[in-house]
Amino acid sequence: MSLTCHARPAQGTAQPIHFHRGEPLVALVGTPNCGKTALFNALTGSRQKVANYAGVTVERKEGLFVAADGRKLRILDLPGIYSLSPRSPDERVTVEVLRGQARGERRPDRVICVVDATNLRRNLRLVLAVKRLGIPCVVALNMVDLAERRGIAIDVPRLAAELGVPVVPTVAVRKDGTQALRAWLQAPVDEWGAAAAPQAETFATLEADHDAVQRILSTLGLDRHLPPTRSDRIDRVVLHPVWGLALLALVLFLMFQAVFAWAEAPMEWIESAMAWLGEAATDALPAGWLTSLLVEGVIAGVGAVLVFLPQILILFFFILVLEESGYLPRAAFLLDRFMASVGLSGRSFIPLLSSFACAVPGIMATRTIANPRDRLLTIMIAPLMTCSARLPVYALLIGAFIPERTVAGLFDLRGLVLFGLYLAGIASAMAVAWLVKRVTDRHLPRPLMMELPAYHWPALRNIAIGLWQRAEIFLKRVGSVILALTVLMWFLASFPAPPPGSSAPAIETSLAGTLGRLLAVVLEPIGFNWQISIALVPSMAAREVAISALATVYALSASGDDTAQALTPLIAENWSLATGLSLLTWFIFAPQCLSTLAAVRRETGSWKWVGVMALYLFGLAWLACYAVYHLAVALGWG
Ligand SMILES: Nc1nc2c(ncn2[C@@H]2O[C@H](COP(=O)(O)OP(=O)(O)OP(=O)(O)O)[C@@H](O)[C@H]2O)c(=O)[nH]1
Numbered sequence: 001m002s003l004t005c006h007a008r009p010a011q012g013t014a015q016p017i018h019f020h021r022g023e024p025l026v027a028l029v030g031t032p033n034c035g036k037t038a039l040f041n042a043l044t045g046s047r048q049k050v051a052n053y054a055g056v057t058v059e060r061k062e063g064l065f066v067a068a069d070g071r072k073l074r075i076l077d078l079p080g081i082y083s084l085s086p087r088s089p090d091e092r093v094t095v096e097v098l099r100g101q102a103r104g105e106r107r108p109d110r111v112i113c114v115v116d117a118t119n120l121r122r123n124l125r126l127v128l129a130v131k132r133l134g135i136p137c138v139v140a141l142n143m144v145d146l147a148e149r150r151g152i153a154i155d156v157p158r159l160a161a162e163l164g165v166p167v168v169p170t171v172a173v174r175k176d177g178t179q180a181l182r183a184w185l186q187a188p189v190d191e192w193g194a195a196a197a198p199q200a201e202t203f204a205t206l207e208a209d210h211d212a213v214q215r216i217l218s219t220l221g222l223d224r225h226l227p228p229t230r231s232d233r234i235d236r237v238v239l240h241p242v243w244g245l246a247l248l249a250l251v252l253f254l255m256f257q258a259v260f261a262w263a264e265a266p267m268e269w270i271e272s273a274m275a276w277l278g279e280a281a282t283d284a285l286p287a288g289w290l291t292s293l294l295v296e297g298v299i300a301g302v303g304a305v306l307v308f309l310p311q312i313l314i315l316f317f318f319i320l321v322l323e324e325s326g327y328l329p330r331a332a333f334l335l336d337r338f339m340a341s342v343g344l345s346g347r348s349f350i351p352l353l354s355s356f357a358c359a360v361p362g363i364m365a366t367r368t369i370a371n372p373r374d375r376l377l378t379i380m381i382a383p384l385m386t387c388s389a390r391l392p393v394y395a396l397l398i399g400a401f402i403p404e405r406t407v408a409g410l411f412d413l414r415g416l417v418l419f420g421l422y423l424a425g426i427a428s429a430m431a432v433a434w435l436v437k438r439v440t441d442r443h444l445p446r447p448l449m450m451e452l453p454a455y456h457w458p459a460l461r462n463i464a465i466g467l468w469q470r471a472e473i474f475l476k477r478v479g480s481v482i483l484a485l486t487v488l489m490w491f492l493a494s495f496p497a498p499p500p501g502s503s504a505p506a507i508e509t510s511l512a513g514t515l516g517r518l519l520a521v522v523l524e525p526i527g528f529n530w531q532i533s534i535a536l537v538p539s540m541a542a543r544e545v546a547i548s549a550l551a552t553v554y555a556l557s558a559s560g561d562d563t564a565q566a567l568t569p570l571i572a573e574n575w576s577l578a579t580g581l582s583l584l585t586w587f588i589f590a591p592q593c594l595s596t597l598a599a600v601r602r603e604t605g606s607w608k609w610v611g612v613m614a615l616y617l618f619g620l621a622w623l624a625c626y627a628v629y630h631l632a633v634a635l636g637w638g
């Protein structure tokens with residue numbers, strides 16, 4: 001617990017004064033990808049994201065370590081840094097904490113310097129720099145399992161003596177791999193070494209560090225050249241300019257094939273369960289508005305979204321495997337030249353790829369980009385990457401309009417179309433970047449410096465946890481925002497009731513119907529009917545709601561004896577192919593997501609960019625839909 005008081009500046013200093021109480025604060029510090037978050041999770045029982053590339057953690061996260069005797073320590077997980085001179089916004093977070101300049105946070109009482117045992121040369125320099133800060137510190141020599149496997153034998157007591165700080169070996173990902181570190185956390189502070197006044201860092205100290213590291217490595221017999229590792233051999237293919245790109249295309253392609261091919265059976269189970277539930281509720285309950293709300297609102301609406309859980313999990317299975325294996329930075333490397341040609345740096349790759357899950361973490365991940373212009377541009381195009389909330393919308397429309405067919409005896413046509421939609425998103429992002437480059441013309445080519453971590457076999461446990469978390473997020477969304485909006489939609493679509501004697505379905509006279517017809521004035525030229533127009537409004541909060549809203553609208557439009565049907569055949573019957581294609585196009589650009597806009601506001605600190613993003617995405621969506629719709633009509637699909 002900390003209290004911050006902005007006292008009147010004394011003698012020209014504008015630093016806030018912090019008053020604190022509570023548990024000792026321990027910060028985890030180290031180079032990117034050395035296993036800080038894995039250690040943090042092991043010590044605090046948290047489930048923060050761990051993945052095999054640099055720059056996973058971009059903000060400070062706090063957890064509690066409870067010692068055997070019940071004493072508590074606050075543990076801080078921080079973004080990775082290479083030195084105490086930050087270059088990007090995420091590194092700045094760490095350095096500010098270490099220097100005691102972070103808002104609302106005091107200077108840590110102790111530091112755990114996490115070191116990747118397979119990469120001592122780069123890691124030790126940071127240890128020396130951190131030592132100069134004067135905070136009592138312990139080195140966690142992490143990944144000793146990997147070092148051992150690679151034949152790197154480290155004399156731990158000697159390393160500790162050379163560094164002048166205690167060193168404990170750890171394996172963050174193994175259950176018993178943090179025992180020694182736990183023991184340290186429970187030890188009295190004076191065993192950690194004494195606190196000292198911070199020393200200034202100059203060019204001379206940095207040079208001295210360099211020499212010191214060289215000396216330590218040669219004393220420990222670790223400065224010899226190692227034979228090429230398995231990762232190096234794999235990289236000969238993966239980073240090959242031709243084979244590497246072919247492999248990347250194949251991986252992405254298989255991912256989208258799998259999304260359709262593997263999901264079929266589980267989707268059918270969910271669909272039939274929902275249909276059964278709807279029927280059971282209709283039979284069991286008396287006819288009336290409450291039953292209508294439950295059957296046509298909640299069950300039809302929420303069920304229509306829930307069906308897509310299997311596809312989302314399959315997509316995330318692939319993303320998690322790619323993240324854990326260490327493949328992602330390689331892909332960034334392969335595409336660097338292409339990205340540079342449109343004015344982006346390879347650094348943008350991982351934020352953009354993260355946006356396939358959701359644009360919000362993608363936009364957060366841009367904190368690893370040092371150059372402000374590159375960062376802003378990446379933020380602006382991140383929403384063009386197809387996020388997982390759009391997957392259900394795509395899947396629904398593809399299911400309705402694209403026949404289930406095998407192409408060339410091998411590929412699933414629907415998977416191909418889905419792949420094409422993702423590509424269309426990527427292509428438009430690149431086109432926008434290129435246009436910005438042409439207009440601003442301020443781009444200087446920046447070489448990509450990126451670490452390539454060793455490949456790992458993804459741990460099944462981690463993948464399972466990752467999928468479980470994803471399922472949880474999705475189900476929570478379905479149970480909260482989506483459910484709430486669906487219920488709201490049902491009310492708007494049911495009231496005011498039609499005048500007595502009218503045989504038209506209530507929705508036609510309802511508020512939603514009126515609003516839909518108003519919006520249709522703008523949206524008719526791009527092929528949207530009033531039902532679609534209504535559905536687009538609540539989907540601004542969560543894109544999947546477009547589906548539940550359509551399900552509700554159509555369930556309520558069914559007059560007389562028409563029993564409610566599944567949404568897919570309904571829209572296949574009611575819409576032309578041109579309309580379906582136009583709506584697909586709309587969701588490629590899908591500008592309407594409030595959480596994305598909020599993230600843009602937070603990360604850019606200005607409403608201006610929120611406005612620019614909303615306007616340019618809406619404009620682009622409308623124009624692209626117009627073109628697609630009219631082309632489709634011209635081709636006779638209207
Ligand atoms: N074999 C092995 N793998 C580890 C160990 N510690 C971490 N890893 C793996 O190393 C990768 C990086 O771990 P993270 O905890 O995300 O690293 P980080 O230091 O938090 O990285 P950033 O947040 O990007 O700075 C992940 O794939 C982990 O599963 C270890 O002791 N042994």
Ligand SMILES: [Mg+2]
Binds near residue numbers: 037050078079
């Ligand atoms: Mg981390």
